[in-house]
Amino acid sequence: MAHFTHHSEENYLKTLFKLETRQDKKVNNTALAKALNLNPATVLEMVRKLTERKLLQLRPDKSIRLTETGKKKALLTIRKHRLWEVFLVEKMNYKWNEVHELAEQLEHIESDDLVDRLDKFLGNPSFDPHGDPIPDKNGKTKPNLSVPLSDCIAGKNYTVINLIDTSDAFLQFLGKLNILPGIKIKLLEKLEYDNSFSVEVQKKTVQFSEKVAKNILVQAI
Amino acid sequence: MAHFTHHSEENYLKTLFKLETRQDKKVNNTALAKALNLNPATVLEMVRKLTERKLLQLRPDKSIRLTETGKKKALLTIRKHRLWEVFLVEKMNYKWNEVHELAEQLEHIESDDLVDRLDKFLGNPSFDPHGDPIPDKNGKTKPNLSVPLSDCIAGKNYTVINLIDTSDAFLQFLGKLNILPGIKIKLLEKLEYDNSFSVEVQKKTVQFSEKVAKNILVQAI
DNA sequence: TATATTTATTTGGTGTACCAAATTTTTATT
DNA sequence: AATAAAAATTTGGTACACCAAATAAATATA
Numbered sequence: 001m002a003h004f005t006h007h008s009e010e011n012y013l014k015t016l017f018k019l020e021t022r023q024d025k026k027v028n029n030t031a032l033a034k035a036l037n038l039n040p041a042t043v044l045e046m047v048r049k050l051t052e053r054k055l056l057q058l059r060p061d062k063s064i065r066l067t068e069t070g071k072k073k074a075l076l077t078i079r080k081h082r083l084w085e086v087f088l089v090e091k092m093n094y095k096w097n098e099v100h101e102l103a104e105q106l107e108h109i110e111s112d113d114l115v116d117r118l119d120k121f122l123g124n125p126s127f128d129p130h131g132d133p134i135p136d137k138n139g140k141t142k143p144n145l146s147v148p149l150s151d152c153i154a155g156k157n158y159t160v161i162n163l164i165d166t167s168d169a170f171l172q173f174l175g176k177l178n179i180l181p182g183i184k185i186k187l188l189e190k191l192e193y194d195n196s197f198s199v200e201v202q203k204k205t206v207q208f209s210e211k212v213a214k215n216i217l218v219q220a221i
Numbered sequence: 222m223a224h225f226t227h228h229s230e231e232n233y234l235k236t237l238f239k240l241e242t243r244q245d246k247k248v249n250n251t252a253l254a255k256a257l258n259l260n261p262a263t264v265l266e267m268v269r270k271l272t273e274r275k276l277l278q279l280r281p282d283k284s285i286r287l288t289e290t291g292k293k294k295a296l297l298t299i300r301k302h303r304l305w306e307v308f309l310v311e312k313m314n315y316k317w318n319e320v321h322e323l324a325e326q327l328e329h330i331e332s333d334d335l336v337d338r339l340d341k342f343l344g345n346p347s348f349d350p351h352g353d354p355i356p357d358k359n360g361k362t363k364p365n366l367s368v369p370l371s372d373c374i375a376g377k378n379y380t381v382i383n384l385i386d387t388s389d390a391f392l393q394f395l396g397k398l399n400i401l402p403g404i405k406i407k408l409l410e411k412l413e414y415d416n417s418f419s420v421e422v423q424k425k426t427v428q429f430s431e432k433v434a435k436n437i438l439v440q441a442i
Numbered sequence: 443t444a445t446a447t448t449t450a451t452t453t454g455g456t457g458t459a460c461c462a463a464a465t466t467t468t469t470a471t472t
Numbered sequence: 473a474a475t476a477a478a479a480a481t482t483t484g485g486t487a488c489a490c491c492a493a494a495t496a497a498a499t500a501t502a
Binding site: 088091092102105106109111117118 | 309312313314315323326327330331332335338339342
């Protein structure tokens with residue numbers, strides 16, 4: 001009855017989009033196959049189909065590129081994924097590191113209207129719980145102006161946007177300090193003698209190393 | 222990557238469950254195929270697979286029956302479907318007649334945990350927007366005792382449970398009479414000469430047609 | 443440049459879930 | 473019981489999305 005064409009199609013487009021934007025080298029079949037965790041033969045076959053459908057191009061130099069249509073579709077899938085992540089964290093009380101797999105399922109629900117309603121229900125968020133920007137219905141995103149806390153200026157206030165290291169160990173460590181994306185902090189001091197950081201979090205002062213500060217992305221308030 | 226086995230499996234079990242409970246005759250392959258809108262050959266093949274997996278039985282008399290395991294699975298799918306329907310109506314502001322297709326998609330999201338959280342988020346509803354009972358996580362349902370007001374007995378007290386017609390026009394009409402789900406009413410009289418109804422709502426007496434009464438579901442107090 | 447290595451591509455296959463059409467079996471009707 | 477009708481079943485197919493292994497082509501290295 002139902003066809004899941006869109007499911008794998010969306011995965012290909014989304015993955016390709018991520019590879020295109022997060023690396024600057026051209027994406028080849030091997031890279032895409034690795035990212036999708038699929039056999040290169042499978043991927044090549046699918047890439048050809050998607051090329052036929054004008055969602056991407058398999059170029060003469062064998063690099064793979066999204067077309068404008070493909071890019072738009074990819075962004076809409078990313079939009080769905082990130083909105084569902086917000087839903088799972090804000091409404092279902094999941095932790096931000098628990099929601100990826102579920103959002104991976106939910107993103108394939110077919111209804112543009114539902115996505116728009118969800119967007120509204122969540123208060124039109126611009127960033128997901130990981131701090132990644134949520135494209136609007138036209139695929140436009142607000143630039144993420146976050147920088148590592150290690151590059152910030154003492155005395156100023158920031159919102160924690162995002163973490164670079166997302167290992168459980170790091171999350172647990174930050175958890176103890178009450179630091180997580182969305183929280184507001186004040187950088188009190190950079191301590192010269194050991195390069196450590198002194199930060200105010202929820203009226204309390206905490207200390208941590210530069211290594212930690214490098215892994216926390218913040219945005220000035 | 223993902224397997225959709227569960228998807229069609231859930232559809233077969235759910236549909237069979239509905240056929241088993243809503244009719245009293247035995248379910249045969251033709252009936253199931255018709256209900257699923259699939260070819261009998263397809264259904265027979267699948268029924269055999271599901272019989273192997275001990276989710277249902279293809280009996281010597283060729284009737285098809287859920288096993289206990291199958292019934293439980295069916296009820297959990299129905300639970301998911303109805304909870305998502307509540308979500309769509311209560312949170313996404315869909316009308317109850319718009320949500321079936323979307324819930325059909327959402328019910329296949331695989332996560333028991335999410336379903337339980339959704340249940341809690343929605344306030345552990347016992348009935349979906351159509352008035353159908355929502356099984357709990359063990360598959361147990363509360364019997365739905367609501368009936369159309371048109372079938373009720375004059376002189377008794379009722380709680381309005383639910384509306385069948387939920388068009389704006391109808392809601393507005395009822396609004397003027399102060400009738401909405403949750404409110405207590407007393408059926409004063411069924412007036413023979415024009416089949417109209419006389420009802421006490423919040424100490425006032427109101428009159429309306431049988432058409433209206435048919436669209437109000439109530440439960441005896 | 444010759445060779446090794448990596449990448450791309452082809453070939454022949456799988457499982458799932460579906461179908462139409464032909465055949466067999468069962469049930470109903472005369 | 474004979475026949476008609478309905479239901480069950482078999483047969484031979486399809487599309488989709490995947491794979492492993494073989495081969496070809498491109499790239500890198502000695």
